[in-house]
Amino acid sequence: MEVSISVNGTNHSSDVEPRTLLVHYLREDLGLTGTHVGCETGYCGACTVIVDGRAVKSCTMFAVQADGAEVRTVEGAANDAGLHPVQEGFWECHGLQCGYCTPGMIMSSIALLEENDNPSEDEIRHGIEGNLCRCTGYHNIVRSVQYASAKLRGEEPQGASAEVTT
Amino acid sequence: MSTTSVMGGIVRRKEDPSLIQGKGRYVDDIKRPGELAVAFVRSPFAAATVNSIDASGALALDGVHAVYTIDDVRHLGVTPAQVAVGTLRPLLADGAVKHVGEAVAMVVADDRYIAQDAADLVFVDYEPLDAVVDLKEAMADSIQVHEGTPNLLLTWAGNAWWEGVVELPDPAPGIQEAKERDDAVVVSLEMVNQRLIPTAIEPRAVLADWNDGYGSVELWTTSQIPHAVAGAIGATFGIPSNKVRVVAPEVGGGFGLKLNLYPDEFLCCFASKELGRPVRWTETRREAAVSSIQGRGWIGTATITGTRDGKILGYELDAICDMGAYSQNFTVAIPLLGLFVAPGQYDIPTSYALHCVVTNTPTTDAYRGAGRPEAAFYLERIIDVFAREIGMDPADVRKANYWKKEQFPVTTAVGMTMDSGDYETNLDALLARVGYEELKAKRDAARAEGRLLGIGLSTYVEVCGFGPSALTGLGFSWAGYGLPTAFNGSGVVRVQPDGTCTVTIGTGPSGQGHQTTWAQIVSDGLGIPMDDIEVQHGDSNDSPMGVGTFGSRSIAVDGSATFEATKRVKEKAAVIAGHLLEAAPQDVQFADGGAHVAGSPDRSVTWAQIAESAYQPHTLPEGVEGGLESSVVFSPPNATWPFGSHLALVEVDPDTGDVDILEYWATDDCGNVINPMIVDGQVHGGIAQGIAQALFEEAIYDETGNLLTSSLADYPLPAAESLPMFSLDRTVTPTDVNPLGVKGIGEAGTIGSAQTIVNAVVDAVSHLGVKHIDMPLRPKRVWQAIQDARN
Numbered sequence: 001m002e003v004s005i006s007v008n009g010t011n012h013s014s015d016v017e018p019r020t021l022l023v024h025y026l027r028e029d030l031g032l033t034g035t036h037v038g039c040e041t042g043y044c045g046a047c048t049v050i051v052d053g054r055a056v057k058s059c060t061m062f063a064v065q066a067d068g069a070e071v072r073t074v075e076g077a078a079n080d081a082g083l084h085p086v087q088e089g090f091w092e093c094h095g096l097q098c099g100y101c102t103p104g105m106i107m108s109s110i111a112l113l114e115e116n117d118n119p120s121e122d123e124i125r126h127g128i129e130g131n132l133c134r135c136t137g138y139h140n141i142v143r144s145v146q147y148a149s150a151k152l153r154g155e156e157p158q159g160a161s162a163e164v165t166t
Numbered sequence: 167m168s169t170t171s172v173m174g175g176i177v178r179r180k181e182d183p184s185l186i187q188g189k190g191r192y193v194d195d196i197k198r199p200g201e202l203a204v205a206f207v208r209s210p211f212a213a214a215t216v217n218s219i220d221a222s223g224a225l226a227l228d229g230v231h232a233v234y235t236i237d238d239v240r241h242l243g244v245t246p247a248q249v250a251v252g253t254l255r256p257l258l259a260d261g262a263v264k265h266v267g268e269a270v271a272m273v274v275a276d277d278r279y280i281a282q283d284a285a286d287l288v289f290v291d292y293e294p295l296d297a298v299v300d301l302k303e304a305m306a307d308s309i310q311v312h313e314g315t316p317n318l319l320l321t322w323a324g325n326a327w328w329e330g331v332v333e334l335p336d337p338a339p340g341i342q343e344a345k346e347r348d349d350a351v352v353v354s355l356e357m358v359n360q361r362l363i364p365t366a367i368e369p370r371a372v373l374a375d376w377n378d379g380y381g382s383v384e385l386w387t388t389s390q391i392p393h394a395v396a397g398a399i400g401a402t403f404g405i406p407s408n409k410v411r412v413v414a415p416e417v418g419g420g421f422g423l424k425l426n427l428y429p430d431e432f433l434c435c436f437a438s439k440e441l442g443r444p445v446r447w448t449e450t451r452r453e454a455a456v457s458s459i460q461g462r463g464w465i466g467t468a469t470i471t472g473t474r475d476g477k478i479l480g481y482e483l484d485a486i487c488d489m490g491a492y493s494q495n496f497t498v499a500i501p502l503l504g505l506f507v508a509p510g511q512y513d514i515p516t517s518y519a520l521h522c523v524v525t526n527t528p529t530t531d532a533y534r535g536a537g538r539p540e541a542a543f544y545l546e547r548i549i550d551v552f553a554r555e556i557g558m559d560p561a562d563v564r565k566a567n568y569w570k571k572e573q574f575p576v577t578t579a580v581g582m583t584m585d586s587g588d589y590e591t592n593l594d595a596l597l598a599r600v601g602y603e604e605l606k607a608k609r610d611a612a613r614a615e616g617r618l619l620g621i622g623l624s625t626y627v628e629v630c631g632f633g634p635s636a637l638t639g640l641g642f643s644w645a646g647y648g649l650p651t652a653f654n655g656s657g658v659v660r661v662q663p664d665g666t667c668t669v670t671i672g673t674g675p676s677g678q679g680h681q682t683t684w685a686q687i688v689s690d691g692l693g694i695p696m697d698d699i700e701v702q703h704g705d706s707n708d709s710p711m712g713v714g715t716f717g718s719r720s721i722a723v724d725g726s727a728t729f730e731a732t733k734r735v736k737e738k739a740a741v742i743a744g745h746l747l748e749a750a751p752q753d754v755q756f757a758d759g760g761a762h763v764a765g766s767p768d769r770s771v772t773w774a775q776i777a778e779s780a781y782q783p784h785t786l787p788e789g790v791e792g793g794l795e796s797s798v799v800f801s802p803p804n805a806t807w808p809f810g811s812h813l814a815l816v817e818v819d820p821d822t823g824d825v826d827i828l829e830y831w832a833t834d835d836c837g838n839v840i841n842p843m844i845v846d847g848q849v850h851g852g853i854a855q856g857i858a859q860a861l862f863e864e865a866i867y868d869e870t871g872n873l874l875t876s877s878l879a880d881y882p883l884p885a886a887e888s889l890p891m892f893s894l895d896r897t898v899t900p901t902d903v904n905p906l907g908v909k910g911i912g913e914a915g916t917i918g919s920a921q922t923i924v925n926a927v928v929d930a931v932s933h934l935g936v937k938h939i940d941m942p943l944r945p946k947r948v949w950q951a952i953q954d955a956r957n
Contacts (some may be wrong), residue, residue: 019279033195034188036418038367039451043878046367074188087186091178094843097851098677099185100368100418106186125886132878134367134419135677137854138886140847160176160843 003067007032008076016063022056023047025063026073034074034103038132045131048104049073055111057130074103077110085151086110086144092159095144097135105131109145117152119145173690176843179682180696181675190416193371193386198444201373202231204434205281206447207271207288208456209263212297212526212871213311216259216290219271223287229276230284231441236260239436245429245494246398252319252493252524253312257429263292264311264491265527266871267456269429274437274445297526297871301465301486304523311491311524319489319498322505322520338517338579341480344471350479353552354469358940359540361463361488361865362858363881364533366676368418369449370458374434378442382409383435389414390425390676391714394495396706398427399435414704420676421855422532423458425716426495430457455876460865461533463488464501464520464540468548474556476566481509482517483544489522490529497531498522503717504537506629509579510545511589511809512567516579526871532716534855535916538628546624546921547938554932560623560925561597565590582629584807585901588835592897593625596811596833599895605815613933618818619828620930623811624922630910631722631806631903655723655802656710659688659731660795661739663781665774666698671728672712673720674703677851678912679844680720684728686840687906691732692739693756694773710797718808718910721840726904727800734796742776742794745787806901806909810834812853812918816926823949825861825927831893832918837900837909845911846894852915853892858884860923864942931955 004013007030014029026032026049035058038046042060049058050072077084086109089095096102105128112119112127119127124145125138133141143158150157184190207219221233236258244254259270271288275281298309304317311317345352366388373386382405389395392412400407417424430447438445449457466485472478487501501520509516553560569576571588578584609619633653656672669688674680685699703709712724736756743761744751753764762770776794779785783792815829832849839845862882866874875881900907920941927943928936935955939947 017279027195032188033191036192036368037194037448038369039878041451041877041879044367044451044883074186078187083183083186090186091182094179094847096182096185096677097679097847098366098368098419098675099181099190099416100192100366102185103188121891129885129887132367132883132885134365134421134855134883135851136847137850137852137892138889139850139892142886142891160178 022061023058085148089144089147093144201444203278204447205285206269213295214292220289224284229280255492344479359464364423366419371448374438375444376438412706417676459531468544476563504541542626618930620926622926630718655727655800657728658797673724718912731796731798808909812922823945836911838907849915856919860920
């Protein structure tokens with residue numbers, strides 16, 4: 001089937017098999033391998049992308065369902081000005097270890113902060129509950145989102161050095 | 167060890183800019199032209215005879231290239247293992263299946279969709295048989311997993327090991343006499359340490375590309391041990407190991423499940439050789455639950471004999487440990503690791519019998535902690551039971567039995583020599599930070615109001631940093647693979663002609679931040695900026711012969727090799743710089759990205775100038791070889807023995823049984839710390855996995871061996887809402903078995919945490935009459951325990 005999808009601001013017209021998952025379309029047809037597959041059932045969130053402004057698990061959506069949509073992936077998170085504040089937060093606060101869940105986690109966090117730029121710790125934990133991380137115990141992910149939230153609101157964010165004790 | 171800001175300081179990770187922009191390259195991201203995709207046909211039965219396999223339907227499908235069965239690959243032998251005890255896994259089911267999910271046939275097709283369609287068209291005629299799943303039934307041996315072979319593979323016992331079944335006096339000398347004393351208090355409890363599915367978020371993936379021209383093969387695989395995989399593939403296919411290139415690129419979490427040799431790694435090489443095309447397989451999540459190894463799976467009785475003043479006169483553990491159907495890489499060695507730390511931080515007579523039995527379930531092997539969380543769980547749970555029985559504070563009971571700082575080095579009751587430890591200082595630091603007395607008062611006040619607050623404490627000793635050649639080489643010989651490396655560490659440090667530095671190491675990360683930590687070691691040693699240092703790893707062709715990342719070993723062993731290599735490069739650089747500056751090498755000092763003559767900072771050269779000279783031998787002093795690099799293999803004299811103390815405050819909802827972790831504190835001691843941010847991150851993740859075992863996760867099989875928890879819907883990994891923030895601190899007791907004084911931190915959090923939570927939950931409900939609740943402490947189980955105690 002013919003689909004026309006905008007991905008990170010670029011329009012793509014492609015002929016896809018109807019059963020092709022959006023995540024496989026992004027990874028294999030467009031070569032955007034930053035979006036990962038972790039469970040194929042919508043539980044882990046590694047494949048999270050933003051479709052028309054909403055965080056979506058791209059392993060539970062067919063590419064044909066995204067026809068006409070605007071899709072943002074982790075490759076499109078940064079812009080000419082540099083890293084997105086969420087990406088910067090993950091770097092500054094050690095919000096990632098193996099990095100496999102990270103693209104999905106970053107896209108969910110971006111979607112969360114676009115809805116609420118000053119979430120509480122509980123709201124952050126609730127906002128990313130659809131994204132599983134096996135490495136960090138979420139402690140530093142929460143801090144990464146707090147960092148990004150502060151930065152987006154023009155406040156001085158706190159990096160890793162603010163917390164670690166020895 | 168130096169204390170510059172680079173060493174011991176917080177440094178942002180070098181690997182992150184790539185990973186946060188989606189530019190990390192994991193196995194499934196790497197493409198080869200013309201590649202084919204694999205799907206496996208897997209058994210729906212836990213025990214069955216395979217009468218026949220009909221692949222004609224699959225082969226008739228457009229885009230299908232081959233369907234392989236055991237008849238095609240039997241000549242390659244079984245899946246190799248570094249500890250080859252028990253029945254090793256056939257590459258594909260050989261006439262029978264022994265667990266649900268065992269691979270029976272392999273389909274190779276144009277893409278993964280067609281391969282899966284074709285796998286569904288392979289008809290396998292099974293004759294179902296009785297399966298044995300329950301560990302006590304397996305011990306009874308009335309149904310044998312491998313007919314004619316006892317289910318009991320071996321028993322690890324006492325202070326002797328590796329010889330297989332060792333008959334020692336049982337109970338250990340002194341414990342029986344202690345039980346007969348008039349003032350003896352004996353507490354005993356059977357507890358389950360349940361099976362877990364490790365669940366790295368990246369599923370395993372394999373891409374093989376056989377080259378007939380060179381007679382060589384390249385394999386990209388999600389592995390913690392690429393060199394071992396390379397050796398095993400060479401041995402399996404009868405080609406030299408230098409014809410095998412194994413690459414572990416970015417690895418999306420390991421936790422032990424990728425510390426293994428899997429049939430698919432060999433089968434994809436085989437298929438690529440046969441078909442002349444690159445061949446890829448990527449595990450699905452549901453498949454991962456049965457095609458990768460699982461962890462834990464013990465049922466055991468712990469017993470303490472002691473006196474009312476808190477003195478422990480004997481500790482006994484008798485446990486049955488589930489090996490699954492086949493042995494894989496380290497399967498039977500995992501309980502042995504538990505035995506190594508059986509007596510924990512305590513100077514107590516210890517008797518241990520760990521019975522390794524097979525069942526009709528997937529293989530168990532190393533999962534974060536690997537034997538040591540199980541050992542710490544049984545010991546620290548029963549110490550709590552003992553403390554409650556004699557009415558003594560659990561912290562005081564622990565202190566009454568500690569090895570004292572001045573006693574080190576000590577030889578423990580299981581024959582291990584621990585070089586260093588300072589347990590009381592560590593626990594006191596934790597209790598002071600927590601405000602232990604106030605916390606107990608807060609708990610008691612809440613209890614008076616009807617709220618169920620509980621405090622849980624656990625200490626632990628870990629054995630890691632493997633390891634001493636004599637210890638690991640004894641049993642874990644790789645001679646069969648032509649790789650007699652007994653867990654050495656390796657590091658190569660090379661200053662490039664432009665003055666930047668390349669470090670290659672025999673170990674690679676699956677999230678632990680090696681690229682940053684190793685760059686810190688080298689930057690600190692040479693004064694070359696972090697940005698000018700690149701750390702390479704994970705390629706069996708280009709990395710020095712290495713062992714890999716597991717058992718919290720990398721920094722202690724490969725880190726030390728790199729530290730020594732750095733020293734040697736610096737010594738040579740001093741000779742070259744001295745020559746350029748017309749000064750004696752001993753008068754050369756390194757600072758600010760170069761070298762200068764002591765006392766004359768203006769007489770200086772940059773690293774680029776030193777390196778330029780190094781690669782133009784005619785400019786060097788007589789007798790000095792060209793080049794500026796060093797390669798070191800490091801073998802420590804002993805393992806390392808990190809330790810720590812963890813404490814949690816929980817609240818139990820009496821109406822629902824729901825457990826809320828209000829606070830979690832840990833004070834760990836991993837010796838010297840190179841990057842505290844990374845060390846804290848390792849502890850966070852470790853604690854999360856221990857809490858996951860305590861409260862959420864369990865691999866559940868029905869009586870026929872069906873896995874009921876094969877998706878993330880049924881196997882609940884904790885999400886962000888399920889976990890608290892963690893409050894961490896450290897004491898620092900360096901080891902002298904390596905030049906960095908480091909001990910390892912990858913598994914510590916997991917070893918200390920599960921029983922901390924269980925102790926806290928039991929503390930919260932013990933006044934209601936609850937003595938123990940088996941993990942995972944899901945609300946229904948806790949609620950039921952409260953109801954049972956009340957009635």
